[in-house]
Amino acid sequence: MATGEDDLARVARMLAELAPGPVDLTGRLFAQWCTVGSPVGEVYVASTDRGVCYLRTGESVGGDDQRFLEQLRDRLGRPARRAARPPAGVAPALRSGRPGRLPLDLRGLSDFERAVLEATARIPVGETRPYRWVAERIARPTAVRAVASALGRNPVPLLIPCHRVTRANGDIGGYVFGGQVKERLLRLEDVNVDEVNDLAGEHVYFLGSDTTNIVCFPTCHHARRITEPHRQGFRTIAQARRAGYRPCKHCKPAELAA
DNA sequence: ACGCAGGCTCGCT
DNA sequence: GAGCGAGCCTGCG
Incomplete structure (x- = not known):
C-alpha cells in the first residue's frame, strides 16, 4: 500500500514535469481504466496519457474490479479513474489481434523486457514462434528462459501477443491466463494446433x-x-x-x- | 519407440 | 548475490 506521502511526492514530481506547457492535468495525474470485449471475454484495460499500460482478463481477476485495481496499483503506482470508453484503437486491436500503431506505455520495464515484448509484437496473427526464436531476435540467443520469464510478466497480454510464443518441442507452453486460454486464442487465430501436435x-x-x-x-x-x-x-x-x-x-x- | 516426470541450468531481477 | 521460472533435456518405465 502506498502512503499519502508517496502520493504527494509523486504529484510534486509530475507537476514539475508539467511545467513546460499546457496539458490536460487530469490525464497526466491519473491513469484510466475500463472494460472492453475481447476474443476471450471482457478484459480490463488501463492506460495513461502515453498509452495502454496494463491488461487483465475479467476471468483472471474473477470479475472483481477491486482485484484488478490492486494489481494495477502494483504495476503502476499511481491512481486510476474509471473511464467510459477504452482509448481509441483498443477494441479493434483486440478484435484483429494486431496492435498496429496502438500506443503502449511500457515504462517501468527493463530494457530486456521491452526488447522481448517488441520482438514478440512482430509475430503475425495465426503464426507461432518458439521462445528460442525471440531470444535470437533480441541478440540474446541463450537467454531462452529469461525470455519466458519476461513474457510471464507481460503487462499487456493479447496486445503484445505472448500467446504466439510456444515451446520448441511443439507443446503449447505456459501462459499468464493458463494454457487453455492460450490454446483457445491460437485456435481463434486459425492456428492448426492439431497439425502442429501431429508433426511434433x-x-x-x-x-x-x-x-x-x-x-x-x-x-x-x-x-x-x-x-x-x-x-x-x-x-x-x-x-x-x-x-x-x-x-x-x-x-x-x-x-x-x- | 514413445510419453512422462524429474532434474538441471542459465540469464535476469 | 541469491532466488526464480510461460523451458529444455535426459533417462526411465
Whole structure:
C-alpha cells in the first residue's frame, strides 16, 4: 500500500514535469481504466496519457474490479479513474489481434523486457514462434528462459501477443491466463494446433517445399500454402540446410546464416 | 519407440 | 548475490 506521502511526492514530481506547457492535468495525474470485449471475454484495460499500460482478463481477476485495481496499483503506482470508453484503437486491436500503431506505455520495464515484448509484437496473427526464436531476435540467443520469464510478466497480454510464443518441442507452453486460454486464442487465430501436435509427434518442427527449397516454421503463412506432394518435414534447420533448403525470410526459422 | 516426470541450468531481477 | 521460472533435456518405465 502506498502512503499519502508517496502520493504527494509523486504529484510534486509530475507537476514539475508539467511545467513546460499546457496539458490536460487530469490525464497526466491519473491513469484510466475500463472494460472492453475481447476474443476471450471482457478484459480490463488501463492506460495513461502515453498509452495502454496494463491488461487483465475479467476471468483472471474473477470479475472483481477491486482485484484488478490492486494489481494495477502494483504495476503502476499511481491512481486510476474509471473511464467510459477504452482509448481509441483498443477494441479493434483486440478484435484483429494486431496492435498496429496502438500506443503502449511500457515504462517501468527493463530494457530486456521491452526488447522481448517488441520482438514478440512482430509475430503475425495465426503464426507461432518458439521462445528460442525471440531470444535470437533480441541478440540474446541463450537467454531462452529469461525470455519466458519476461513474457510471464507481460503487462499487456493479447496486445503484445505472448500467446504466439510456444515451446520448441511443439507443446503449447505456459501462459499468464493458463494454457487453455492460450490454446483457445491460437485456435481463434486459425492456428492448426492439431497439425502442429501431429508433426511434433513425428519430430517434425519445420516444413519446406521442394519446389522453392525454402523451410519455414509449420505455422508460417508460406508453409501453409505448400501443397501436399511438395511438403518436406525436417527435425532441425541444419538437416534442412544439408538437403539444400534455406530459411524462410518471413518466419526466419534460423537467424544464423550459414 | 514413445510419453512422462524429474532434474538441471542459465540469464535476469 | 541469491532466488526464480510461460523451458529444455535426459533417462526411465
